[in-house]
Amino acid sequence: MFHFFRQPQMPTAREALPGRPQAMAVTNRHFVTGQPLLPPFPAGLELALFGLGCFWGAERRFWQQAGVWTTAVGYAAGFTPNPTYEEVCTGMTGHNEVVRVVFDPKTVSYQQLLKLFWESHDPTQGMRQGNDVGTQYRSGIYWHDEAQRRLAEASRERFAVALTAAGRGAITTEILPAPDFYYAEDYHQQYLAKNPHGYCGLGGCGVAYPD
Numbered sequence: 001m002f003h004f005f006r007q008p009q010m011p012t013a014r015e016a017l018p019g020r021p022q023a024m025a026v027t028n029r030h031f032v033t034g035q036p037l038l039p040p041f042p043a044g045l046e047l048a049l050f051g052l053g054c055f056w057g058a059e060r061r062f063w064q065q066a067g068v069w070t071t072a073v074g075y076a077a078g079f080t081p082n083p084t085y086e087e088v089c090t091g092m093t094g095h096n097e098v099v100r101v102v103f104d105p106k107t108v109s110y111q112q113l114l115k116l117f118w119e120s121h122d123p124t125q126g127m128r129q130g131n132d133v134g135t136q137y138r139s140g141i142y143w144h145d146e147a148q149r150r151l152a153e154a155s156r157e158r159f160a161v162a163l164t165a166a167g168r169g170a171i172t173t174e175i176l177p178a179p180d181f182y183y184a185e186d187y188h189q190q191y192l193a194k195n196p197h198g199y200c201g202l203g204g205c206g207v208a209y210p211d
Contacts, residue, residue: 074098
């Protein structure tokens with residue numbers, strides 16, 4: 001028999017789960033860096049927000065980058081306020097698994113973070129990353145200002161050329177204004193540092209971002 005993969009579908013706002021007004025309680029200390037997870041952050045630091053598959057492995061890619069002050073995982077770009085992980089996994093919140101990156105632009109540029117983003121996953125797969133299938137695994141860049149928007153869109157065009165040259169498909173990454181960020185449960189924060197042998201399905205597509 002032939003089996004055809006069907007892409008998961010985003011719910012509408014009316015279909016989405018109702019959520020709750022209470023924010024998720026998290027320990028305000030990064031397990032690796034010791035820095036706070038919650039704002040306010042020191043002056044001069046900037047925010048970036050990315051979705052690139054399972055947030056366990058995605059977060060590790062960014063906290064290992066020099067110039068990144070702290071990271072946190074959460075849910076964004078959907079409809080349900082303050083969702084739980086179980087709710088997100090139903091596909092009925094519309095949220096993506098995302099990584100909030102707090103970085104020092106004097107040490108690492110947003111452009112360098114974009115390079116890390118593109119090379120750390122396959123941005124051509126739609127609502128999935130490898131064996132991880134669902135709306136929460138889609139590729140996304142969520143910009144905080146016009147400078148980030150311009151850099152994100154230019155980087156997508158640049159990487160698309162490299163992917164085409166390598167015989168890969170079209171980019172499915174969404175580029176949107178940064179939405180509300182909802183912290184994920186405490187056990188998800190820096191998961192792969194707390195569980196060194198834990199699952200990480202994140203993998204690049206073997207194409208380098210052009211320097």
